[in-house]
Amino acid sequence: MGIADIIAHFLDQTLKQTDGVLEVSRGDLAQQFGCVPSQINYVLTTRFSPEHGYIVETKRGGGGYIRITRVQLGQNALIMHTINAIGDSIDARSATALIQNLRSVLSDEFIRVIVAAVSDSALRAAVPPLRDEVRAGVIKQILLQII
Amino acid sequence: MGIADIIAHFLDQTLKQTDGVLEVSRGDLAQQFGCVPSQINYVLTTRFSPEHGYIVETKRGGGGYIRITRVQLGQNALIMHTINAIGDSIDARSATALIQNLRSVLSDEFIRVIVAAVSDSALRAAVPPLRDEVRAGVIKQILLQII
DNA sequence: ATCTTTTTGGTCAGAATAGATCAAATTTAA
DNA sequence: TTAAATTTGATCTATTCTGACCAAAAAGAT
Numbered sequence: 001m002g003i004a005d006i007i008a009h010f011l012d013q014t015l016k017q018t019d020g021v022l023e024v025s026r027g028d029l030a031q032q033f034g035c036v037p038s039q040i041n042y043v044l045t046t047r048f049s050p051e052h053g054y055i056v057e058t059k060r061g062g063g064g065y066i067r068i069t070r071v072q073l074g075q076n077a078l079i080m081h082t083i084n085a086i087g088d089s090i091d092a093r094s095a096t097a098l099i100q101n102l103r104s105v106l107s108d109e110f111i112r113v114i115v116a117a118v119s120d121s122a123l124r125a126a127v128p129p130l131r132d133e134v135r136a137g138v139i140k141q142i143l144l145q146i147i
Numbered sequence: 148m149g150i151a152d153i154i155a156h157f158l159d160q161t162l163k164q165t166d167g168v169l170e171v172s173r174g175d176l177a178q179q180f181g182c183v184p185s186q187i188n189y190v191l192t193t194r195f196s197p198e199h200g201y202i203v204e205t206k207r208g209g210g211g212y213i214r215i216t217r218v219q220l221g222q223n224a225l226i227m228h229t230i231n232a233i234g235d236s237i238d239a240r241s242a243t244a245l246i247q248n249l250r251s252v253l254s255d256e257f258i259r260v261i262v263a264a265v266s267d268s269a270l271r272a273a274v275p276p277l278r279d280e281v282r283a284g285v286i287k288q289i290l291l292q293i294i
Numbered sequence: 295a296t297c298t299t300t301t302t303g304g305t306c307a308g309a310a311t312a313g314a315t316c317a318a319a320t321t322t323a324a
Numbered sequence: 325t326t327a328a329a330t331t332t333g334a335t336c337t338a339t340t341c342t343g344a345c346c347a348a349a350a351a352g353a354t
Contacts, residue, residue: 002210002340026303036342041304046339061349064302093338113257113292117264121203122288125280126273128337133272134281141269145260149321149330173313183332188314193329208339211312 003035008047011068020070026058029066040066051085051094053101075105076147083143089132092120095139106146114142150182155194158215167217173205176213187213197287198231218294225252230290236279239267242286253293261289 007029015022030037048054048068055069073081082098090098099114106114116122118135126134154176162169177184195201195215202216229245237245246261253261263269265282273281 004340005210027301037303038305038343039341042340042342058303059349060301060303060347062301062351064349066303109292113260113289116202116288116292117285119204119288121197122284123281125277125284130272130277134270137272138264138269138285141263141266142260145256145263151330174311184313185315185333186331189330205313206339207311207313207337209311209341211339213313 003033003039004043004046007033007035007040007043011043011048015068015070020072021067022069023065023067025064026066044068049097051101052097072104078102078105079143079147083140086136086139088136090136090139091132092118092135095135099139114139117142150180150186151190151193154180154182154187154190158190158195162215162217167219168214169216170212170214172211173213191215197291200227200291202291218291223252223294225249226290226294230287233283233286235283237283237286238279239265239282242282246286257293261286264289 010033011022011024026037026040029040033039044056044066048056050071053071055071057067057069059065079102082102085098086095095118096115099111099118103111118138120131123131123134123138157180158169158171173184173187176187180186191203191213195203200218202218204214204216206212226249229249232245233242242265243262246258246265250258265285267278270278270281270285
């Protein structure tokens with residue numbers, strides 16, 4: 001588990017304790033984990049993107065901060081939102097994130113099934129540029145059945 | 148017994164001791180057995196495929212790994228049988244038939260979802276000769292989750 | 295009020311790490 | 325002998341981490 005995962009885990013834990021909202025200083029956080037500040041940005045863009053269900057707001061200058069908020073939509077809105085977020089093409093990582101984000105609406109087994117259905121191993125027959133397009137199509141069709 | 152068999156045997160033994168889940172580094176494993184890393188991929192694709200009852204997940208980059216999970220095959224020989232019947236490629240009609248054949252084990256909604264996931268409209272991004280191969284991969288991965 | 299300095303955070307490219315793929319060469323089995 | 329299975333290495337792709345340089349906001353000076 002690299003430093004990115006460790007920081008992400010820390011933020012996750014904190015978010016749980018603070019009811020979904022969290023404000024930190026980029027510099028402090030970086031120092032706390034002994035990494036370069038841009039590492040924090042890396043963690044935010046790869047693990048706390050809107051696709052993952054988070055909103056990140058920042059402010060620079062004195063007293064600057066990074067605020068992370070976990071968003072929670074309604075059931076059908078959430079699925080609709082997900083479908084819209086998919087677009088014509090989506091990579092495995094983003095797809096998994098989007099699906100995981102539906103765990104409040106879908107059973108664990110269902111989530112597992114969808115993730116497996118659009119995993120790279122399921123789609124290994126389709127080569128990369130095309131693979132992501134196929135993935136988008138499969139997820140959409142599945143989600144449309146659930147609405 | 149070639150190196151492939153030796154590695155496969157080792158993984159099998161380890162899986163028995165670790166309750167069916169196992170995480171290794173491809174590079175380490177290769178070094179341990181004095182072979183080239185791609186040999187590990189060969190072992191995985193020829194002996195730990197879904198047809199053999201395993202799920203393989205991997206991650207590249209720093210802290211990368213290969214995770215092998217043996218799927219629990221209980222009384223669901225029917226599903227296993229279906230997986231084996233699929234082959235490397237399957238057309239929409241046959242796929243639907245096979246899936247419908249599982250209605251004694253799966254809920255209607257589940258059947259609907261799977262059929263949708265492997266419908267021609269879901270896979271429209273993949274052109275015909277390829278499309279059937281993708282379909283085979285998707286069905287297999289889904290069914291493996293259900294076992 | 296305006297200008298300057300200081301304090302934060304943002305971006306981007308490159309290096310490092312680690313697995314994937316493909317095809318040629320070799321070995322094994324029918 | 326021929327066809328299938330195995331082995332290998334060259335090359336590709338993905339993920340993470342770092343540092344140099346950039347931009348905005350606040351605080352302080354004039």
